[in-house]
Amino acid sequence: MNAAKENLWKAFRGLVVFWIIGLAIGETLMAWGIGNWPILGSIQAHITADATTYLLWQAVAIYVLVGGAVVYSAFRFRASSMSDTAAPAYQARTWAPFVVTWLVLAIGINLANTIYPGMVGLEQLWGIQLDTKNPxxxxxxxxxxxxxxxxxxxxxxxxxxxxxxxxxxxxxxxxxxxxxxxxxxxxxxxxxxxxxxxxxxxxxxxxxxxxxxxxxxxxxxxxxxxxxxxxxxxxxxxxxxxxxxxxxxxxxxx
Amino acid sequence: MATNEIQENALNNMGVDKTPFAASMLFPLFRATLWGLTGYFAAAWITALLFHTVIVNPLPATVGYVVGLICWLMGSGVWEGWIRRAFGGKEAPTYTGIERYFRFGPDSKSTAVRYVVLNIVTFFLAGMAAMAIRIELLTPDSTSWWLSEIQYNQTFGIHGLMMLLGVVASAIVGGVGYYLIPLMLGTRNVVFPKLLGLSWWLLPPATFAVFMSPTIGGFQTGWWGYPPLAQNSGSGIVWYVLGAATILFASLLGAINIAGTMVYMRAKGMSLGRVPIFVWGLFAAATILVVESPATYTGALMDLSDMIAGSHFYTGPTGHPLAYLDQFWFLFHPEVYVFILPAFAIWLEILPAAAKRPLFARGWAIAGLVGVSMLGAMLGVHHYFTAVSDARMPIFMTITETVSIPTGFIYLSAIGTIWGGRLRINAAVLLVLMAMMNFLIGGLTGIFNADVPADLQLHNTYWVIAHFHYTMLGGVIFSWIAALYWWFPKVTGRKINEFWGKFHAWWFFVFFNCTFFPMFIAGIEGMNRRIAIYLPYLHDINLFMSISSFFLGAGFLIPLANLLYSWRYGPKAEANPWGSNGLEWQIKSPTPYVPYPAGTEPEVVGPNDNYAAEAKEPVIWVPTPSK
Incomplete structure (x- = not known):
């Protein structure tokens, strides 16, 4: 079991490297894409585009972290062929640190997104509407x-x-x-x-x-x-x- | 075990009919078609005569459809298989041979096979509609040699409605689910076998009517059917409404069966904690249909009533169109969870067997499936943020974003299952992995539409088209094909060709992304949806998407040929080719008419995902206890 565990930590270090490379490539591409954003012709367009671009940065990060973990683990833990039916030594049904980290991040990102860009953007849009004296x-x-x-x-x-x-x-x-x-x-x-x-x-x-x-x-x-x-x-x-x-x-x- | 008459009958009929296929077995199909068409034309003409109108008008089309549907059902075998006996007559014999595939009957396995065939045919036809759309969009102007604007609008309406209700609604739930649910739960049949049989026979007339709607004027509304456009843009909307309502009713019949079978028909020892994750996925989907579908098909029928009965629910000076949107999206947002939850469950059913690991964090995965189905009931409003009052925006934004938490549990469970395992990647597993990557994009881009400020710009643009194709085509259809490959030996006793399976998986993945990823960009660049004519500055990107889509579409001939060829000539498979511990693999392949002989029952004695070297068999066979 000890040996299997050590092996998994080594695999995790590889995943971290994979993540860093993926984030660098993904966010660079996103920076280029956002640099070519279509024109924004009103204050409201800036507010809604801020929301979109913020969520794009975030989406790329989550895509690399989650999708990277899928691709990496499928590649790293693949068997040589379909006839290779031996079961791995690692048979744990759950691992609390992973589950708890996932839960905290998922709830945290959701709360954060509801506040920004969600409610903040809405308040800005409504604020313009309420403050206008003589439209x-x-x-x-x-x-x-x-x-x-x-x-x-x-x-x-x-x-x-x-x-x-x-x-x-x-x-x-x-x-x-x-x-x-x-x-x-x-x-x-x-x-x-x-x-x-x-x-x-x-x-x-x-x-x-x-x-x-x-x-x-x-x-x-x-x-x-x-x-x-x-x-x-x-x-x-x-x-x-x-x-x-x-x-x-x-x-x-x- | 429940012992309704159907099962008694089945048990007494262990000497299964081995008669080879003969053309005369198709008789119920021909009779149903003949009766259905006769009923339709007779009723439509008589109604037209009585009301001094023509048969393509809304009222005769409605009456004709209803009568035609009933006649079709009678012709398919409902008459002698069900109705005649209800009035004291003789019941039809139980068909155990090949002929059960071509008539109404209580056998869930042949019903499921018919579902697969119907889904493939519908996918082909609705896919052709998609090709027609992309040909029109090759050039920015009105491509008048190909489709007029009216025909274009009819085409995307039919494409949308048929892909949703004719394909993804029943692809995994129907074809895969109805076949596997009795086998996975250790029972011989579902709880209401005749209702399940009926659910399939409702579909062909409904899909036929929607495809034929252009013959009575088509509909311009797309698959939404929003009033008041619905009432003033062609009588075809009548068949849209009736077809959609019929299919929703059919899926309700299936949903009652799923929920009832899971609650009442589990084998001994199959506690809720041991119910296979795929059945949990079906159950979560079924609860959505039971709770929400009536509100929506009622709304659709009220839409119809405005058209043929002179009511003013949604139209006229006192009508309230927004009420239709509320009713429509009350089901049709959660409906996408009816499509995707069984797909999630497919991933989590296949991955443990492929990686030889237990399903990671199983409780969280079930919480994810059920959590999505519960939250899903409360958020349809995010489909029309641009139409509602400001007060409704924050609450529905918050609930919608919350759905990503239980959805994430599926990924948590899948990654945890692969991690540290020994993943054997065949075509099915490859498609599952690709579905996970596609749905991840589909899910993450959904946050933009949940977030009101971003949605106010992105709503009704190509961004949304890309988003839901990533979830439906990229998520559900990838998983559907994976499931067809994975359980193919269970149904046919043969394996598919792995090389062509993997070849198509990569083909599909590449051209799917080439077709739909640029749509996100087109949406940001200001291309709104449902337009036959667009501005020239969007030409290059549309050209690229169209050409990619032709490759994507042509590629589907590969799995079609693969499935057809392997069905007859594929390599013979052993009973449990993937070494899975699932209960459905512990019986003969292909599944006999009665999965286990009279007097024998499975008893579940352990979890079905324990692949440790010293693990015990999860199921033992015991004699049926006497009553």
């Missing part, structure tokens, strides 16, 4: 298969292009005329379903100038299946400076 209200009407935008306080109605100023929080008021849709601008990092017989709000603070033509992530896209026109239920987006926005409103209001 720009835009009525969004979804129907099969087009988007219509109205700016009630500016007197601009029924335009098919979404023009918004940079740096001001917008209150999108979402309604649908027929079936369920989903209002999503990929670059703004959040989406909201539009539900019949209900009114929904989505708060976005654009931080980056641009148009759909310069970056396709900056587009309104229906993100909930709504029939055969669903893929083309898009609308162009234009984020402009506050001065340009004023000029646009003056040209388009009645």
């Amino acid at each position: 720009l209200v835009i009525d969004v009407t979804a129907q099969q298969w087009k988007w219509t935008f109205s700016y009630p306080k500016q007197g601009v109605t029924d335009v098919s292009q979404l023009v918004v100023p940079e740096g001001r929080t917008i209150d999108f008021v979402l309604r649908t005329k027929d079936v369920m849709h989903d209002f999503w601008v990929p670059a703004w990092g959040e989406k909201k379903d539009v539900i019949p017989n209900e009114v929904r709000h989505l708060f976005i603070t654009p931080t980056m100038l641009g148009t759909t033509a310069t970056n396709p992530m900056l587009r309104v896209q229906c993100s909930l299946i709504c029939g055969n026109g669903h893929p083309l239920m898009r609308a162009p987006v234009k984020v402009v400076t506050p001065a340009d926005f004023k000029a646009w409103v003056a040209n388009n209001s009645f």
Whole structure:
């Protein structure tokens, strides 16, 4: 038994080396991937992307630790062939230090994830919504298969292009005329379903100038299946400076 | 032991019918088809006549389906095997030979074999739908020479529903589970054998109807069937609803059998602590179906009622579509645990025998299986965080993330079992290891969708497509094929070809990852799901995924050929080819119609995973005690 135990500690040292190499490779690849992240065009997009990238770092680490243990032990403890039926000396049914470590880590990571990025991200998103004194209200009407935008306080109605100023929080008021849709601008990092017989709000603070033509992530896209026109239920987006926005409103209001 | 009439009958019939296959044995199949189609058209036409409409309209399609389903069941043998006797008539004889495979009957083994055949056929057809989807996505524009947008939407709806309810829902539970559960528990049959037989015969009309739904207008909603789109985008949704409800009802019949058999039919000495881990996995899945499936198929039928009976549960100015989402996901989130828990249990059943080690931390593994099934009941809302009020987000985020704790116990147990063992890697074990690696990615990426801030961006993108294919295809289907290989000698008495088994395992693993891993990236890059037309900046990555998927799809011909060829010409296997201590391997292979002769019962005297050199046999054979 003693000999078998020593052997297992030696195997564990090999696993640690395997883990270190795996973590180095995995997290380097992840750093490269996150370095090539698509554009983040609003404060909300930064919050949701923070959550995603944090969880990516963590997922790579857990994948290497757990998956590495599977691969390593399957390789290290393999028999030479199917006909090699001798049983190993090590027949323990459980080993408390391993089980307890696993349990503590699993519960700990879960609690931590619920707090960050889960609740922290939600509180940040809700905080923007609550702190906004004077949001720009835009009525969004979804129907099969087009988007219509109205700016009630500016007197601009029924335009098919979404023009918004940079740096001001917008209150999108979402309604649908027929079936369920989903209002999503990929670059703004959040989406909201539009539900019949209900009114929904989505708060976005654009931080980056641009148009759909310069970056396709900056587009309104229906993100909930709504029939055969669903893929083309898009609308162009234009984020402009506050001065340009004023000029646009003056040209388009009645 | 319970001695219902079926088992008495079986015991008296030890002289098993050895008649070779003859075409006349297919008679019940032909009769069921003829009666079913006649019933469908007669009922649909009469209804259309009465309501001055045409048969492709929702109401005639519904009535036709219900009548056709009942006629099909009668034709399959339910009439003389069950109904006729219930009204005082003569009961059909017990079929013990080959003909039992082609008719309704109480034998769980032939029912399980029919499940495997149905799952393979459905997997092939729904897989073809997947190929059609990937051909459409080869180019970003509307590929009009191939599929219109309407046809594309019908295709992915059928692909999704059939892969879920026609394949993974019954692949491991049905084909593997219903075969093994009596043998593993040391009984001759399940507790309600006729209900189990009925559960299979409900499936062919249901899957046929879903595949044929384009003939009455198809459905545009994908496999969700969300109102009010469901009610205004084609009558095919009628067959979607009825097909889904029928299959869920069938799996409920199976679930009652699993739970009942585990509770009431265990052999002497088979305490709960000795129940094989695979049966625990089936039991955990069964509890989910018993508790949650009625709410969901009721919701689906209410959806149908809005369409044919003029009700307004979910539609119209007073309808509440979110209520449908609540009902739909009440089962359909836990349903994925119905798919994966038996797969987990397959890993933990195979690994101890392969590594010659006891199942590590067995109590924790069972806690993991049951814990997932219990937590699973409470978290369907995470499928529509973008639709619910803020108040519902934190609680469902927290519960959803908690599921990873019991899920982790499965990995704890599997790693602990391999560690220090002597793992013999054949094709089945290789597939199990690959399933563990795939599901790990599927599980870890699920945390992103549980975490509300990340999900608000990733919801309904290709990220989600990648995530659930890693769990369903990468987890369940890998494990299903592993189980088919591992227990193949039990069913046929022959072994599969190991070289082609391992060759396909690697083929499958490589092209599976090439197909689905880029979908995570496509999702982050802003590709939303269920679109036939996408923006050109996503072209390269889609091209890569499509070409990989063609290799992935073509590769499935290898295990199909392997299973078919080995069934007839494979090397003969001894009764216990893997040296497993499992009770199912202690009897003859292939399993006789009656697994052990009259007057003999197994008695379990030890754990089934003790592989130490001096270990005693876990089971002894004792005479059946007199009543």
